[in-house]
Amino acid sequence: MSDIIIFLVLLAIGFTTGTIIESAHFKSIRKREKELLGIPVVTLEKANEDDTRIDSVYLATGECVVALDYFKMVLAGLKGIIGGRLGSYETLIDRGRREAVLRMKEKAKKAGCDMIVNMRIETSSIGQNANQKNGFGCVEVVAYGTAIRLKK
């Protein structure tokens, strides 16, 4: 009986905190994306600028790790039985990717750069044991690219 109660409490805590944190995160992501709109990020290898106009280049990186909550984990476990779109993880991946790109842009902006080219996104795997007992799940995203400062 106590096991069931603990499970339900964890589920409720996971859902409440998870929902609050996620909606706050999305709000912040949307706001910052708007603020950093001025810095273009492209996957092209070269900037569409004349080389003589480039002042300097930097490596700009952004990393982000977002943890699962208990509710998402249970939901994913249930979904794993019947299959289908795993929405509870999709929001997590979306948050991870956008946050990593945003941090990369923030870094570039601090260095006074004007654009980022050759941007790449990768995931690492610290939290591989997500599906094991007592394991935790998380999304880890690294975004990096070449930040370019133009001559003023």
Add this chain to the structure above:
Amino acid sequence: MQYSPKTADDSVNLPKQSQLAEFIKLVAGIFAVAALIFMALGLVVDLVVPHIPDSAEKALSKYYSRVLDRSYKGGAARDLNRILSRLAAVNQGRKMEYRAYIIPSPEINALAFPAGNIGVFSGLLREAETENEIAFVLAHEMGHYENRDHLRGIGRALILALITTVLFGADNGITDMVANAVSGIQLKYSRDQEKKADLFAVDLLNRAYGNSAGAVEMIEKLGKKEKMSAAYFNFFSTHPAKNERIEYIKKRTAEMGYVRKRQLKAPVSFKTIQVESFSENSIILNKKRR
């Protein structure tokens, strides 16, 4: 090439359905399917149970030795088995090697373990005033053996454990949870099964003692002490309502012309049983994986 800044479009990557709605739908769906499978396999159990040989039942009883080995030994256990053998001697039903065990617990309850091993909680022995009352409880459990109710209960519990293991994996919190819950559920019987056992017990009681006194008295005591909070392991909470039981027992007594008088005093040894306060977990029958 001109760079024109645009904000990201949320609608593509993010799920449209709320996660809570998805969760509720999933739980309801999986539960419905599992319940269907459970009921179907439950019917299979009913078909198989009458054909389970005694040797298989004996093998099954080994899994309960954890509980039975910790039973109270001493004079009271001997007295209890003396009452049991008096009943077994006149039992015209299923021949088994009946044995009674005293399980130290304040609850007023008794359980039918496989292969004729009857577990009587020490709380029941303390509460009983006469030997006939205790004989009724033992006879009631013998009635369950007669109809193989205990095997039906265990069979259904196994299916439930099987379904949860398939759904959630063996090494999972939910499976552990169900395994623990099952140990309580598996010894709960339907009202119909209880009625059959009651009527069997009244007949057996009359055959052994020459009268059917003790049955109504015991049920009165059970009703009085029935605690809803202990329902987790109290299988008497699934028994038919107290009044209903007394009614059909009295009816049976009248129909068969049984007399209800002259009760034997309960052995003194029952009153002196030391109830060490067993924690709830120690009575849990399933092996707990931790």
